[in-house]
Amino acid sequence: MAQKMSQLIGSGGDHVQDPKIKLVDVTKVFKTRSKDIVAVRDVNMEVHPGDFVAILGPSGCGKSTIIRMLNDIIQPSSGEMYIDGQEIVGGKTSKELMKKMGFIFQQPNLFPWLTVRQNVSLPLKVFGLQGKEWEQNVDRLIEMAGLKEYEHAYPAEISGGMMQKAGVIRAMVHEPEILLMDEPFGALDEITREQLDLELLAIWEQTRKTIIFITHEVEEAVLLASRVYVMATNPGRIVAEVEIDLPRPRTLEMIEHERFITYEMELTSMIGKVELRHIK
Numbered sequence: 001m002a003q004k005m006s007q008l009i010g011s012g013g014d015h016v017q018d019p020k021i022k023l024v025d026v027t028k029v030f031k032t033r034s035k036d037i038v039a040v041r042d043v044n045m046e047v048h049p050g051d052f053v054a055i056l057g058p059s060g061c062g063k064s065t066i067i068r069m070l071n072d073i074i075q076p077s078s079g080e081m082y083i084d085g086q087e088i089v090g091g092k093t094s095k096e097l098m099k100k101m102g103f104i105f106q107q108p109n110l111f112p113w114l115t116v117r118q119n120v121s122l123p124l125k126v127f128g129l130q131g132k133e134w135e136q137n138v139d140r141l142i143e144m145a146g147l148k149e150y151e152h153a154y155p156a157e158i159s160g161g162m163m164q165k166a167g168v169i170r171a172m173v174h175e176p177e178i179l180l181m182d183e184p185f186g187a188l189d190e191i192t193r194e195q196l197d198l199e200l201l202a203i204w205e206q207t208r209k210t211i212i213f214i215t216h217e218v219e220e221a222v223l224l225a226s227r228v229y230v231m232a233t234n235p236g237r238i239v240a241e242v243e244i245d246l247p248r249p250r251t252l253e254m255i256e257h258e259r260f261i262t263y264e265m266e267l268t269s270m271i272g273k274v275e276l277r278h279i280k
Ligand SMILES: Nc1ncnc2c1ncn2[C@@H]1O[C@H](COP(=O)(O)OP(=O)(O)OP(=O)(O)O)[C@@H](O)[C@H]1O
Pocket: 030, 031, 032, 037, 038, 039, 057, 058, 059, 060, 061, 062, 063, 064, 065, 066, 216, 236
């Protein structure tokens, strides 16, 4: 892994490849009846092909707003966003560009009247992808997620962890190059979350998709990411960018290692300092 990343990242941090995702001075202001809320201000971000980037920050710092803008659900008030050099043009983003991304949200949002398999297959319908090859892709992902036994079950018949896994593989079924994950395992218990974190890492090791993973858990960010953007609130903004130089594959045992704990403390103090300054 270290070798692969070093191929992507040249000396002095100069990237040899164009960014997969680029945000330039992105600001989003929500105009409400009583006041204007600056959800994010002047966000600049570059995510390179195969990067696993975490966005870490407290509630309300604008993490979801960034993902929703990339999904073109909402549009920036100013600034630009690019995928592979192509601009995301508010409300008019091409299907081809949207197909490059898979979205995973806090809730799996499975349709209760569809089986696990039918839910997982939905993006294939949306993007008009038919045929044996795509059905085999569904088989492969269901197998990989350990959901074979439950593929004909309805969401109400499976556990929360299984539902979230179904949500993850649904986002991957059309073979997107990018996964945008908004606190995907936040609603689950700690043990299930750790297990799914590890499964996600295994998937990433195999596929090397470009991932943006949103979390407010410092430990989760250090365990998963190669780079962490730290955000603060009022206004939502990026306050630091930290490279996580830990070996891969990552394991849960690493959580006890000194270097892991040092990263955790560093990130925690960054968030803490910002919060304290804000209170003053
Ligand atoms: N549709 C909206 N209208 C008005 N304000 C909004 C809207 N959506 C988000 N906001 C505000 O923008 C700010 C950022 O919200 P956002 O949901 O992006 O934060 P977050 O970091 O993802 O929070 P959490 O971790 O709690 O999900 C908050 O102050 C929120 O109240």
